[in-house]
Amino acid sequence: MIESIILYFQFFTAIPINQSVDQAATKLKKGVIYFPAFAFIYAGIFALFFFLFRNFFSSTIAWSLLIILDILLTRGFHYDALADTADGLLSSKKADEMVRIMKDSAIGANGALILISTILLTFVLGSEFLINYFENEIVFVIAWAASGRSCLPLMFYQLVYVGDNPNGLGSLFLGVSTWKIVASQILTMAFFFLLGWPYLLSYISLLLTMYFYRYFVYHKISGMTGDTMGAAALIGQIIYMLFVLLLFNKN
Template sequence: MNEILLMLQLFTVIPIQKEIPYDRERFTKTAVLLPILGGVIGLVEGGAALLLQMLFGPISSILFILMMDAFLTKGIHLDGLADTCDGLFSGRDRKTMLEIMKDSRLGTFGALSLLFYLLLKAALLLEFDRVMILRLVLLLPVIGRSMMVFGAFRSVYARPHGFGGIYIGKISMLSLVISSGGALLYSSVLLGISGGISWIAALFLIFLMKQRVEKRLGGMTGDVLGAFMEVSQVLFLLVYLLMES
């Protein structure tokens, strides 16, 4: 229980009024709990989405949901997406790409990636009815975090030190199976067989991205895991929408 509370303290703005000691080695083992953290976030956002749908139309409610997700998670993963795009699309060598990704300033590619990502995610959600949007709001945070576990599995940390090194290359096979199996089951329960197939398709596409990134950077970083978390949600929505069309 303390592990989940600590993850909420570190990865969200949810006020947890409890002092929990941080142990790096012990925290590494919380990777298996990342989809559960996503489930908690999904429940909070799902409750808010239900209220928003009663007060506003589809466009406004979805925009508020996206804003809430960004603020609730401190924009950590969106920042990872922007930094990853700034680095990978810079066309520089490996060392320079890593330096660009570490730079706190937002570059052109990072800004464009955030703009197009949020527009595409909103547009895809608008393709569904209200009930399906609620299910997706519950599900997407779980999917994204299961892909983070996969991204960190059997990889090398591309930096000498940093927060991403807590998970990258330190995920056990058991943790991967539990987190992936849980996300796959949750997708299938909420959306049926199409949800399960869409999760598998998104996993395959993230696998291809992972191979490409590891070749360019010589490993993974926390920013890339954040990018996987965000991008996998859009990939899932795209596949699921095509299957249901």
């Protein structure tokens, strides 16, 4: 368990953990059941920083700093994946050309627009919640930071990898056992239940929505690439915040 979580931090973040793990590729795949633990530990780091920032700044400024921190702590890993995904899937090209576009290091118009929109939406939605429901701000930060990453195992379900490089990073999650994916999501829902029922219901709604994202990608390119999987984390966070705000506004 510990080795798998360490590997996820090394794989998905820029947090320096100088610990070598034997059979890393195997443990990345077999440890998917522990993915929620990684997501919530990562989220706990954000909660700590948010608490520190709030001692000096308003919630809006603290939230802005968290967004920047997310970019820095991942070296833009998911942001780059989202931009590449937008450039490819929104290009109106054939499937093989879409995959080729995703591997182009240059960012296109679609990628730039989706990044701007994502950062803007993250700022607006988060600020909206923190201003109106400030008594729940730490819980919200944890839920936000954990949501997108927690739903990533759904992308591994019966994965068909169509990346340009057959040995690309996304291929590491080929053949993940279905029961491990299901168990990871049950564990995730248990964590969200501890945060409160609106957070749990929002996550369940997110899973249903991300199924359609997965369907959309498969419809476009008949599988997943590392970029389309990585993009799911940011897309998931945006959708999750929308559901949380919807539920809180109804109360």
